[in-house]
Amino acid sequence: MLDAQAAAVAFDQALTRTTGLPGDLIPLLQAAQVAFGYVPVSAMERIALTLEIPLAEVYGVVTFYKQFRLTPRGRNLIRVCDGTACHVNDSMGLIEAIDEVLGLKPGQTDEHLDFTLETVACLGCCSLAPCIVVNDETHGRLEPRKVRTLLNKLKKQAVAERSGAATV
Numbered sequence: 465m466l467d468a469q470a471a472a473v474a475f476d477q478a479l480t481r482t483t484g485l486p487g488d489l490i491p492l493l494q495a496a497q498v499a500f501g502y503v504p505v506s507a508m509e510r511i512a513l514t515l516e517i518p519l520a521e522v523y524g525v526v527t528f529y530k531q532f533r534l535t536p537r538g539r540n541l542i543r544v545c546d547g548t549a550c551h552v553n554d555s556m557g558l559i560e561a562i563d564e565v566l567g568l569k570p571g572q573t574d575e576h577l578d579f580t581l582e583t584v585a586c587l588g589c590c591s592l593a594p595c596i597v598v599n600d601e602t603h604g605r606l607e608p609r610k611v612r613t614l615l616n617k618l619k620k621q622a623v624a625e626r627s628g629a630a631t632v
């Protein structure tokens with residue numbers, strides 16, 4: 465995800481490179497998502513205008529494919545596995561611990577865009593159940609206490625980064 469100005473420039477460039485053919489719809493949506501971190505309505509409107517297709521068609525494609533997001537995602541992505549091996553090893557306890565620390569339920573992002581919580585069916589490391597992935601790092605054989613410790617640390621970092629960014 466780019467900062468707002470860089471995102472707008474990158475998306476403008478993608479729009480100027482388009483052939484204007486309907487086949488450009490998905491590449492343009494992908495360009496919007498790479499730039500903004502999700503597909504804003506304003507980007508859908510500009511794509512519809514550029515390709516001369518109805519906005520409803522653009523919206524239909526965005527909502528059809530799981531790869532597209534309609535809301536911004538937090539800078540830190542937490543994915544909790546709720547597959548069978550993790551579920552029987554108390555993945556729900558991990559989800560509750562995350563909710564306690566971050567106030568998030570699966571599918572939610574906090575107001576500062578620090579964290580997004582998602583659940584997945586299997587992370588492919590069932591022998592480490594229950595496990596979560598924070599950004600690209602896998603944490604296995606977890607229990608709620610360990611999750612609280614991990615997330616309290618990440619939360620402090622996120623707040624520090626945000627305050628640092630505000631003073632620059």
Ligand code: FES
Nearest residue numbers: 545547550587590
């Ligand atoms: S079920 Fe959780 S990693 Fe496979």
